[in-house]
Amino acid sequence: MTTSHRAAARGRRRKRGRARLALGIVLSLLVLVTAGAGWAYFRLSGNIDTFAADGVSGDRPDADASKGENVLVIGSDARTEGNSALGGGDKSDIGRSDTAFLLHVYADHRHAVAVSIPRDTLVDLPPCKLPDGSWTETRPDTMFNAAYSVGETAKGNPACTQNTVEHLTGLRVDHTVVVDFKGFAELTEVVGGVEVCLPQDVYQRDLDPHRTTRGARLFAKGEQEVSGHKALDYVRIRHGIGDGSDIGRIKRQQAFVASLLKKIKSDGLTPTKLLPLADAATKSMTVDPGLGSADKLISFAMSLKDIDLGNTKFVTIPWRYEGSRVAVVQPDADALWASLKDDRTLDGSDASGKKSGAKQSSPGGPTGTARSAPPVSGDGTAVAVYNGTTVTGLAARAAKTLAAHDFTVTGTATAGTRDLATTVIGHGPGERARATSLARLFPGAELKPTAGPGLTVTLGRSYADAPSAAPSGAPEPVPSKVADEARSADDDPCSDLSYG
Known part of the structure; x- marks a missing residue:
């Protein structure tokens, strides 16, 4: 060679x-x-706890009613498993839903809206399963956050809250996620802090009104990043900021979640970012069996990656005060649920994922975007009608509307008061659901519990001034008040500083 x-x-x-x-x-x-x-995979799967699915009601809304997905997110104030160090309170307390919102992911997977439900909202709690296998009776006019403790166990509570939300909204809840104090605090640390904005200095007494002194300053006025225990303090503050109400705190929580999403999006969902984020999120999380493994949970999370921040909205269920509690405003709330069922965004746009050339019905004509909301039907329910104004013939007009919707009018008369501003729907024990349906015929009506049985309608000036207010079966747009107060995930954290 x-x-x-x-x-x-x-x-x-x-x-x-x-x-x-x-x-x-x-x-x-x-x-x-x-x-x-x-x-x-094994680490994340080992982190995930699931709640008992046998507590989910058998009487549920139709699964095919909407092509979008509904996810119930519950923030638990339970003090078990180390949470008492962050929130104080009884270590054996199984907790309540300190905050809750229903996240609707539209069928096009490019839009989403989170609807907050105030914890003091008066609702009917449907039957819930107890540890001994029995089921509770329906509990009318009960605070919403009580649903989380009716089940008497941490494994059973989420199902009861899910049943309550389905009963309230008429929407099928596809998944339920519970996050506790510890999990929330750790998640904010993993992302490196979340930007918030305070309208004023905040002190320890603002977090705990039982303190006799102002205490140390927790937050300075203006923009700042918070994480861990401090982030938890921020979203829990109620007194001494804004109007001191739970509604104000909800707005602040919505702004925080929006800022958190913005931070996660800006960091990017790369494997190096996703793993520690998923690890923190799953450590103190309880989910329904449908999300009970790492691949299912991550797959669901990744399905949300194309939703733009500007298309992610936060609203609160239409509400008003009823004494010291919160009442749902009808028919505004039903109009909101109908829009979600039809995959219509808050501004009425079609987010069903259908091709733009498909023919659809809408309030504006045959080529619009929305389908008809279900008509109100009384199914023979007895109602007594009273005229609470000086406008003659008002009770007769309302009686005619009620009869057209299959209610049985037992009589019409003049009310004891003639200067009622707003129509009042009176309902006896266990009849709130029927009263809620009846209220759709009287926009802005208030629901009022009564000692005796039966339904009554006492007409106010609101009905007299809106003779065509009764719905005709046409699709109801999302009330402008709800749409106008929506927050987008890309909003400036310093906008609407008072948060209530």
């Missing part, structure tokens, strides 16, 4: 050696990546 041939052979051996080395490195990396993915 010549010298040139030997040199060429040595070159080929060196190339083969380098190729084998490169292949070995690639194979080693693949093994490490595969092992790492397996480790991550």
Whole structure:
């Protein structure tokens, strides 16, 4: 063999050696990546707790009514498993839903809206399963956050709250997620803090009104980043900021979640970012069995990645005060639920994911975006009508409307008061659901519990001044007050500083 041939052979051996080395490195990396993915899968799956699905009601809304998805998110104030160190209180307390919102992911997977339900909202709690296997009776006019403790166990509570939300909204809840104090605090640390904005300095007494002194300053006025325990303090503050109400706190929580989403989006959902985020999120999370594994949970989370921040909205269920509690305003709330069922955004746009050329019905004509809301039907329910104004013939007009919607009018008369501003729907024990349906015929009407049985309508000036207020079965737009007060995830955190 010549010298040139030997040199060429040595070159080929060196190339083969380098190729084998490169292949070995690639194979080693693949093994490490595969092992790492397996480790991550088992770690995340081991973090996830699921609640008992046998507590979910058998009487549920139609699963095919909407092509979008509804996710109930519950913030629990339970003090178990280390949460008392962050929130104080009784360590054995199984807790209540300190905050809750229904997240509707539209069928096009490019829009989403979170509807907050105030914890003091008066609702009917449907039957819920107890640890001994029995079911409770329906509890009318009960605070919404009580649903989380009716089940008497941490594993049973989410199902009861889910049943209550489905009963309230008529929407099928596809998934339910519960996050406690500890999980929330850790999540904010993993993302490196969340930007918030305070309208004023906030002190310890603002968090705990039982303090006799103002205490140390917790937050300075203006923009800042918070994480961990401090982030938890921020979203829990109620007194001494804004109007001191739970509604104000809800607005602040909506702004916080919006800012959190903005931070996560800006960081990007890369594997290096996603793993610690998923690890923190799952450590103190309880979910329904449908999200009970790492692959299901991550797959769902990744399905949301195309939703733009500007298309992610936060609103509160239409409400008003009823004494010291919160009442749902009808027919505004039903109009909101109908829009979600039809996958219409707050501004009425079609987010069903259908091709733009498809024919659809809408309030504006045959080529619009919305489908008809279900008409009100009394099914023979007895109602007594009273005229609470000086406008003659008002009770007769209302009676005619009620009869057209299959209510049985037992009589009409003049009310004891003639200067009623707003129509009042009176309802006996266990009849709130029927009263809620009846209220759709009288926009802005107030619901009022009565000691005796039966339904009554006492007409106010609101009905007299709106003779065509009764719905005709046409699609109801989302009330402008709800749409106008919506917050987008990309809003400036310093906008609407008082948050109530």
